[in-house]
Amino acid sequence: MAAGIKKVNGNFKKGDHIKILDNKRKEFARGLSSFSSNEINKILGCHSNEINKILGYISKSEVVHKDDMVKI
Numbered sequence: 555m556a557a558g559i560k561k562v563n564g565n566f567k568k569g570d571h572i573k574i575l576d577n578k579r580k581e582f583a584r585g586l587s588s589f590s591s592n593e594i595n596k597i598l599g600c601h602s603n604e605i606n607k608i609l610g611y612i613s614k615s616e617v618v619h620k621d622d623m624v625k626i
Contacts, residue, residue, distance in 0.1 A: 556597040566591045585623035588614040
């Protein structure tokens with residue numbers, strides 16, 4: 555789900571290792587992105603049931619799945 559994402563910084567590809575920041579811009583986790591930065595910007599703030607309509611496909615419903623994330 556991309557509903558909780560407020561902003562994307564930088565350019566990255568699907569599968570890249572990314573930092574996840576809280577609203578105070580403090581890093582709290584790292585993970586493997588299920589979408590590119592460009593794709594995330596398109597689905598920003600949307601629920602997972604809207605991803606297929608916006609992108610034309612869906613691979614996963616989470617931007618970073620919990621199995622692909624490590625909390626810091």
